[in-house]
Amino acid sequence: MKFFAESALLAEGWSRNVVFDVDDAGLITKVKVDGTPDDAMKLGAVVVPGMxxxxxxxxxxxxxxxxxxxxxxxxxxxxxxxxxxxxxxxxxxxxxxxxxxxxxxxxxxxxxxxxxxxxxxxxxxxxxxxxxxxxxxxxxxxxxxxxxxxxxxxxxxxxxxxxxxxxxxxxxxxxxxxxxxxxxxxxxxxxxxxxxxxxxxxxxxxxxxxxxxxxxxxxxxxxxxxxxxxxxxxxxxxxxxxxxxxxxxxxxxxxxxxxxxxxxxxxxxxxxxxxxxxxxxxxxxxxxxxxxxxxxxxxxxxxxxxxxxxxxxxxxxxxxxxxxxxxxxxxxxxxxxxxxxxxxxxxxxxxxxxxxxxxxxxxxxxxxxxGQPTDSLRVGQRADFVTLDETHPSLAGRPPEQMVDAWIFAGDKSCVREVRVAGHPVVTEGRHKSRDPIRAAYAKVLTRING
CATH class of the missing domain: 3.20.20.140 (Metal-dependent hydrolases)
Structure with missing residues (x-):
């Protein structure tokens, strides 16, 4: 798998036009800066590692x-x-x-x-x-x-x-x-x-x-x-x-x-x-x-x-x-x-x-x-990608280098647009893939134990 980010927070700092090669185990095998999207899957404008x-x-x-x-x-x-x-x-x-x-x-x-x-x-x-x-x-x-x-x-x-x-x-x-x-x-x-x-x-x-x-x-x-x-x-x-x-x-x-x-x-x-x-x-x-x-x-x-x-x-x-x-x-x-x-x-x-x-x-x-291989977006670490919403009111107009500060001090979870774990999508447009059935099951539990 290949992924492309317009801006990404790498181990050495913010970089532009980053291409990540990811193997079948979900680990990053190559990172190229100043690359081109070509056949890579586009992650978004601003990507940071998962926490x-x-x-x-x-x-x-x-x-x-x-x-x-x-x-x-x-x-x-x-x-x-x-x-x-x-x-x-x-x-x-x-x-x-x-x-x-x-x-x-x-x-x-x-x-x-x-x-x-x-x-x-x-x-x-x-x-x-x-x-x-x-x-x-x-x-x-x-x-x-x-x-x-x-x-x-x-x-x-x-x-x-x-x-x-x-x-x-x-x-x-x-x-x-x-x-x-x-x-x-x-x-x-x-x-x-x-x-x-x-x-x-x-x-x-x-x-x-x-x-x-x-x-x-x-x-x-x-x-x-x-x-x-x-x-x-x-x-x-x-x-x-x-x-x-x-x-x-x-x-x-x-x-x-x-x-x-x-x-x-x-x-x-x-x-x-x-x-x-x-x-x-x-x-x-x-x-x-x-x-x-x-x-x-x-x-x-x-x-x-x-x-x-x-x-x-x-x-x-x-x-x-x-x-x-x-x-x-x-x-x-x-x-x-x-x-x-x-x-x-x-x-x-x-x-x-x-x-x-x-x-x-x-x-x-x-x-x-x-004990997880997630200390940064670098070779050998897992492809846990968090894409921020650069159009969010708390982030709009900021250069990538200021995005995390805007998120931490002025934003919340609504600033998160997409999340991938080992390259696989789990959150899209801010919603977990199974949000509705998970919430319904949880509500059923709370209704019973509080009834």
């Missing part, structure tokens, strides 16, 4: 907005979690697949081409394993396959209710596995992922409060060289509880206790000291940032300027899916820093375009975190 959504709990899309009623006392992540526990007891495997399909379609329409699913809803409402222990992971894989999004499936190991191996609570019963049962879960999940085009698998110890360091060490070989994701330092209480238990802060304890390297993704990592921030950057791990969810939960702000100055890598995710928007995640990441520092264009070097810089860094960091 990885590196942190997702797809089932939570169905509870978006349900935790916005204030309780009798100050609300927090911990009160939100109780709402989530009550909600998930209603979900069947069919429900999970329908919800995940909507999330995948909405991600694709926003310009995300890879889903990183941090999946911990494993068992039935009583906490018993399904006949196929990986039934729920299989439903997410089926949703990804049916929508055309690439998938890195991250089955979660969750064993405890707090630091030091505390017993889990009743609300966590659908998550819980010991290392042996988790190994069986991973075996099943691996079979399901093999059926997904552009599928990968990794491991995800939920957090240091839900898995001991010994248990994490035991399950790491199951990653088999793939990604390793973990929640860490999301909440102040989490930090305080960790210090009370072992005398160390969570990121400090993680880096001191486990072989954190470029395969790791530290989700949130919100509450770190300067030395922790710099140490995490030096490790080569990716910081998985989810600004809209972190804002919704009142988590706090990641110290992005210090982290990036130290050479840190990051990617973005929509986590709880309170809203699915690529532009909005990057916009809030920058705006949070502006509000705290009372400055502008914080996360960009002098002379650079902030949205463009954030976008490129998030594309590269997301690809690393999910």
């Amino acid at each position: 990885a959504n590196l942190h997702s709990h797809t089932f939570q899309r169905a509870m978006a907005g349900l935790a916005e009623r204030r309780g009798d006392s100050a609300d927090s992540f911990w009160t939100w979690r109780q709402t989530m526990y009550g909600f998930l007891d209603k979900l069947t495997p069919d429900d999970v697949q329908a919800i995940a399909a909507l999330v995948c379609a909405e991600m694709l329409e926003a310009g995300f081409t890879t889903l990183g699913e941090f999946h911990y809803l494993h068992h039935d409402p009583a906490g018993a394993a399904y006949a196929d222990i990986g039934e729920m992971t299989g439903r997410v894989a089926a949703a990804a396959s049916s929508t055309g999004i690439a998938l890195t499936l991250l089955p979660v190991f969750y064993a405890h209710g707090g630091f030091g191996g505390m017993a889990p609570t009743p609300g966590q019963r659908r998550f819980i596995n010991d290392p042996d049962r988790y190994a069986r879960l991973m075996e099943s999940a691996g079979r399901h992922v093999k059926a997904v085009p552009n599928g990968r698998i990794g491991v995800a110890p939920h957090s240091l409060r839900a898995a001991t360091v010994q248990e994490i060490g035991d399950i790491l070989p199951l990653a088999d060289g793939g990604p390793i994701h973990i929640h860490v330092a999301e909440q102040v209480k989490e930090v305080e509880d960790c210090v009370a238990w072992c005398g160390k802060r969570p990121v400090e304890y993680l880096l001191d206790s486990l072989p954190v390297d470029t395969r790791w993704c530290a989700i949130h990592a919100t509450h770190m000291t300067p030395s922790e921030t710099e140490a995490l950057a030096r490790s080569g791990a990716v910081a998985g940032l989810c600004p809209e969810t972190e804002g919704n939960l009142g988590d706090g702000l990641f110290d992005a300027p210090r982290y990036l100055t130290a050479g840190g890598r990051f990617g973005i995710g929509s986590d709880s899916h309170i809203h699915i928007g690529l532009a909005e995640e990057l916009r809030l990441l920058e705006y949070g820093q502006r509000l705290v520092l009372r400055s502008r264009n914080v996360l960009c070097e002098p002379g650079g375009w902030t949205g463009d810089v954030l976008f490129r860094r998030a594309v590269a960091g997301g690809a690393q975190a999910l």
Whole structure:
């Protein structure tokens, strides 16, 4: 296959009249600048690489907005979690697949081409394993396959209710596995992922409060060289509880206790000291940032300027899916820093375009975190093409070099015209190919569980 773009954001920057050769596996084999369309398929005027959504709990899309009623006392992540526990007891495997399909379609329409699913809803409402222990992971894989999004499936190991191996609570019963049962879960999940085009698998110890360091060490070989994701330092209480238990802060304890390297993704990592921030950057791990969810939960702000100055890598995710928007995640990441520092264009070097810089860094960091060949539009990487609508009011009249900034700071998903994954079309004129039946199935689920 050959594709032609009038302007494309390549690894080395914006280029004109770009021809991409793509093989049957969907990988780019040749990139020619200043070429001619000839027999190539025309992508559009402005093409950028697809983005990885590196942190997702797809089932939570169905509870978006349900935790916005204030309780009798100050609300927090911990009160939100109780709402989530009550909600998930209603979900069947069919429900999970329908919800995940909507999330995948909405991600694709926003310009995300890879889903990183941090999946911990494993068992039935009583906490018993399904006949196929990986039934729920299989439903997410089926949703990804049916929508055309690439998938890195991250089955979660969750064993405890707090630091030091505390017993889990009743609300966590659908998550819980010991290392042996988790190994069986991973075996099943691996079979399901093999059926997904552009599928990968990794491991995800939920957090240091839900898995001991010994248990994490035991399950790491199951990653088999793939990604390793973990929640860490999301909440102040989490930090305080960790210090009370072992005398160390969570990121400090993680880096001191486990072989954190470029395969790791530290989700949130919100509450770190300067030395922790710099140490995490030096490790080569990716910081998985989810600004809209972190804002919704009142988590706090990641110290992005210090982290990036130290050479840190990051990617973005929509986590709880309170809203699915690529532009909005990057916009809030920058705006949070502006509000705290009372400055502008914080996360960009002098002379650079902030949205463009954030976008490129998030594309590269997301690809690393999910173990996917999507770090840029270059030879050897997957042909994930996102075509922007140059006639959109937020983009009209802009030179290509300013398109991403206009999209990030003035636009939204309506700026995305077409999306291809491995060269195959999944979004046309801003609509996913199966939008209507996916939405109908999702609405049926919501009607039942809220009835």
